[in-house]
Amino acid sequence: MKKTLIFASRSFKEIIRDPVNIFFGFAFPVMLLLLLSAIQSNIPEGAPTIFKIEYLTPGIAVFGLTFFSLFSANLIAKDKSSSLMMRLFASPLTPSGFIIGYALPILPIALIQEIICFALALILGLKFSFYIFLTIAVLIPAAILDIGIGLLCGSVFTDKQAGVVCGALLTNLSAWLSGTWFDLSLIGKFEKIAYMLPFAHAVDAARAALAGDISGIFPHLWWVIGYAVAFFTLAVVVFRRKMKSDKI
Numbered sequence: 001m002k003k004t005l006i007f008a009s010r011s012f013k014e015i016i017r018d019p020v021n022i023f024f025g026f027a028f029p030v031m032l033l034l035l036l037s038a039i040q041s042n043i044p045e046g047a048p049t050i051f052k053i054e055y056l057t058p059g060i061a062v063f064g065l066t067f068f069s070l071f072s073a074n075l076i077a078k079d080k081s082s083s084l085m086m087r088l089f090a091s092p093l094t095p096s097g098f099i100i101g102y103a104l105p106i107l108p109i110a111l112i113q114e115i116i117c118f119a120l121a122l123i124l125g126l127k128f129s130f131y132i133f134l135t136i137a138v139l140i141p142a143a144i145l146d147i148g149i150g151l152l153c154g155s156v157f158t159d160k161q162a163g164v165v166c167g168a169l170l171t172n173l174s175a176w177l178s179g180t181w182f183d184l185s186l187i188g189k190f191e192k193i194a195y196m197l198p199f200a201h202a203v204d205a206a207r208a209a210l211a212g213d214i215s216g217i218f219p220h221l222w223w224v225i226g227y228a229v230a231f232f233t234l235a236v237v238v239f240r241r242k243m244k245s246d247k248i
Contacts, residue, residue, distance in 0.1 A: 003093055007101035014075060015105055021071060022109065029064030029117050033057065037124045057121040058206035059180030061114055061139055062199065065146045066166075066174045068110045072150030073162035076102055080242070081159060095240035099232065103147050110143040111136070135209040138217060141224045142202040146170075148231035155238040174199045198227040 015022070033056070040051035093101070114136050122128055149170065153162045175181065177190070178199035184191045194200045201223035208216030 003091070004097040004101045005104075007091075007093060007098065008104040011075060011102050012105035014078075015071065015109070021074075025064070025067040025071065025109075026113055026116060028067065029060050029113065030120055032060050032063075033117065033120055033124065036060075053121055053124055053126045054210060055207065056180075057118060057126060058135060058139075058210055059178060059203045061117045061135075062142055062178060062202045062206060063171075063174050063180050064113055064117060065110055065139070065143050066171050068106055068113075068143065069146045069150035069153070069166040069170050070163065071109075072102060072106055072147045073154035073157075073166045074150075074159055075106075076151055076154030076239075077157060077159035077162045080154065095243060096236045098239055099151055099236050102151055103144070103232075106147050107140075107143060110147070111140070114139055114143075129212070131210055131212045135206050138205050138209040138221060139202070141221060141228050142198075142206075145198055145202070145224055145228035145231060148228055148235055151235040152231050152238060155235055155242060173197065178203045198224045 036051040036056055037053060040053070040056075118126070118132050118136065122132075126132075150162070150166050153165050156162075157165060177184075177194040177197055179194065180203060184194050184200060187194070201220040205217045205220035205224065208214075208220070
């Protein structure tokens with residue numbers, strides 16, 4: 001475990017060397033909350049409140065986490081494309097140790113983003129309750145999921161390819177099939193497809209937590225946890241194969 005923590009410390013140093021990406025990871029959800037809250041404030045009374053702060057914030061929080069897929073993908077893909085990876089493979093770390101070492105420093109950054117998101121929501125009119133802390137806790141599996149997706153993509157693709165998958169494809173899937181911006185029942189048969197993916201479940205679990213509906217958190221959270229475990233397992237398997245192939 002000590003070796004994994006040392007590697008995680010090294011990964012953290014690599015992340016903070018690119019503060020621009022971290023800034024945009026924090027700033028984009030903030031800008032979305034400000035923009036959509038401003039739109040909501042100008043909607044006439046009696047109109048649908050699709051951007052009501054209690055409904056919008058959990059969705060924005062889930063959507064914002066997709067940026068950490070790009071972080072983790074770039075981190076591992078850049079190492080993979082350099083001679084550093086060969087030196088890392090000579091270390092006594094196991095494949096799971098590498099994956100955990102890449103993920104550990106990203107998770108607290110993701111939690112900071114969530115805290116900033118909900119702090120802004122409080123300023124914009126969200127009523128304070130201890131369910132906010134529950135919601136942040138419920139979002140941890142979603143953060144782990146997105147980090148796992150990024151680590152898998154970074155293990156499989158080059159940094160440019162991973163950027164396309166995690167930066168374009170994943171963010172669009174999360175945006176349009178999570179129910180953040182509109183009721184998924186409006187898209188007909190695509191609703192079933194949306195609920196086969198984890199993003200809508202993550203949003204529903206977070207909304208239930210914020211509303212204090214404890215029973216409503218499940219089974220949505222199990223979907224997210226299941227996907228998170230699956231992607232992390234796949235990332236370890238792919239990384240192990242990469243280590244073996246590079247040693248041959």
